[in-house]
Amino acid sequence: MSDAKDLIAARVAQEIKHGMLVNLGIGLPSLVAGFVPESLGVFFQAENGVIGLGARPPEGMQDRHLTDAGGGFVTAVPGAASIDSAMSFGLIRGGHLDMTVLGGLQVDALGRLANWKVPGKMVPGMGGAMDLVTGAARVIVAMQHAAKGQSKIVMACTLPLTSTRRVDLIVTDLAVIEPSDAGLTLRERAPGISVAEILAATEAPLILPEDIPEMRL
Amino acid sequence: MKGALKPHEAAALIAPGASLMIGGFMGVGTPERMIDALVTRGVGDLTVIANDTAMPGRGIGKLVSAGLVRHLIVSHIGLNPETQARVIAGDITCELVPQGTLVERIRAGGMGLGGVLTPTGLGTEVQDGKQVVTVEGRPFLVETPLKADFALIAAWQADYVGNLNYLLTAHNFNPIMALAGARVIAEPDAIVPVGMIPPDAVKTPGVLVDHLLTGAFA
Numbered sequence: 001m002s003d004a005k006d007l008i009a010a011r012v013a014q015e016i017k018h019g020m021l022v023n024l025g026i027g028l029p030s031l032v033a034g035f036v037p038e039s040l041g042v043f044f045q046a047e048n049g050v051i052g053l054g055a056r057p058p059e060g061m062q063d064r065h066l067t068d069a070g071g072g073f074v075t076a077v078p079g080a081a082s083i084d085s086a087m088s089f090g091l092i093r094g095g096h097l098d099m100t101v102l103g104g105l106q107v108d109a110l111g112r113l114a115n116w117k118v119p120g121k122m123v124p125g126m127g128g129a130m131d132l133v134t135g136a137a138r139v140i141v142a143m144q145h146a147a148k149g150q151s152k153i154v155m156a157c158t159l160p161l162t163s164t165r166r167v168d169l170i171v172t173d174l175a176v177i178e179p180s181d182a183g184l185t186l187r188e189r190a191p192g193i194s195v196a197e198i199l200a201a202t203e204a205p206l207i208l209p210e211d212i213p214e215m216r217l
Numbered sequence: 218m219k220g221a222l223k224p225h226e227a228a229a230l231i232a233p234g235a236s237l238m239i240g241g242f243m244g245v246g247t248p249e250r251m252i253d254a255l256v257t258r259g260v261g262d263l264t265v266i267a268n269d270t271a272m273p274g275r276g277i278g279k280l281v282s283a284g285l286v287r288h289l290i291v292s293h294i295g296l297n298p299e300t301q302a303r304v305i306a307g308d309i310t311c312e313l314v315p316q317g318t319l320v321e322r323i324r325a326g327g328m329g330l331g332g333v334l335t336p337t338g339l340g341t342e343v344q345d346g347k348q349v350v351t352v353e354g355r356p357f358l359v360e361t362p363l364k365a366d367f368a369l370i371a372a373w374q375a376d377y378v379g380n381l382n383y384l385l386t387a388h389n390f391n392p393i394m395a396l397a398g399a400r401v402i403a404e405p406d407a408i409v410p411v412g413m414i415p416p417d418a419v420k421t422p423g424v425l426v427d428h429l430l431t432g433a434f435a
Contacts, residue, residue: 046386047316048242048243048245048386048389049242049385049386049388049389050385063385064245065245065246065373065384065386065387066384066386067243067245069242069243070243070296071242071243071244071245071271071272076385082384082385082386082388084388084389084391084392084393084420085242085268085316085320085388085389085390085393086320086321086324086393089316089317089320089321090317093317093335093337116313117313117342120305122295123301123304123305123311124293124294124295124296124301125269125291125293125294125295125313126292126293126313126315126316127269127292127293127295127315127316128292128315128316128317129315130315130318130337130338130341130343131315131316131317131318131337134337134338134339135317135336135337160341161340161341162341163337163339163340163341164339164340164341
């Protein structure tokens, strides 16, 4: 893997199954699409209004009416549909979206995500994140394990929550972690990373099963 | 047929202090000529209801840069550092609303509903000061309807009676906002004769549209 972000994206891509409708957030999560084989028949939704998001268009072929949620030019795949924002969020909130992959600022010991505001410093806004975490059948957080030496997997979020809903999986450059009623379980290690290194980089307690394999990428 | 207005004529309808719903998502599907005319005219003290404020130099970002916005009701300002700076400095007040809730509040306002019940935002800052009701055993936030003095809509084509259609991701908030403005000004790329937009392709019926802007190449 060329870098940590690609590693995270490649591992998240393994969670995507045949025929799913999937929403990828801005930034790191958007890289996931590049690791999903076309043969899987997956439709990617961009919440600004397209089901069936395709790759970037060739230079000079951009259409100003066809962009992703970050405002970047995209294409649409055969079978795509364009929709307005009410339909788009009806799909999201109404339980029609199989999976969302979102970036994170913090995830706490209960598996709750914070990703929309750093009070006084950064107020990007929640955009579609609160609806996505509330409504998607499966929520995956894709993020770096730590930022500026601080663990992003914390005892309790100090930043405002995106939702009280427990996310389903956390994929970082160090580990795959699964939240459940019991707590956060360490499921996989990144290649070459030890359990001790993961524990040292994680503020929240982790449940350690007997077998914690390396990610298979 | 509705008379087609030049952008400066349409901007003259809007007084300082007005509330505007403006279509678009990161500037895609935003009525740019209308916004340019508002900037030229310097119509200030505006309340803007929109998904986002695009980026500096584009769409609603131009209104922000020109200092014409007093209050924002939006879901996201993360891609416009200038809006963020002005909000943090207190020059602009900003209500951040989850995107799905925002579009439904606008829809409620336009469709005569008393509000929306949504699970989005429960247990977060978004819940602060709001009523929670339980329906069939599930809690929901009560979100109030939104309306505005004007809805500024970007469309692909309009016909002479104001029927509108849209392209790809340029739909976004436009068809919903067209219901929720007391007066609706639509800015099409092109105006085509009646009959050119088949009835089944009309996304916004012309009866909702009060004024058309001249086509982009008129």
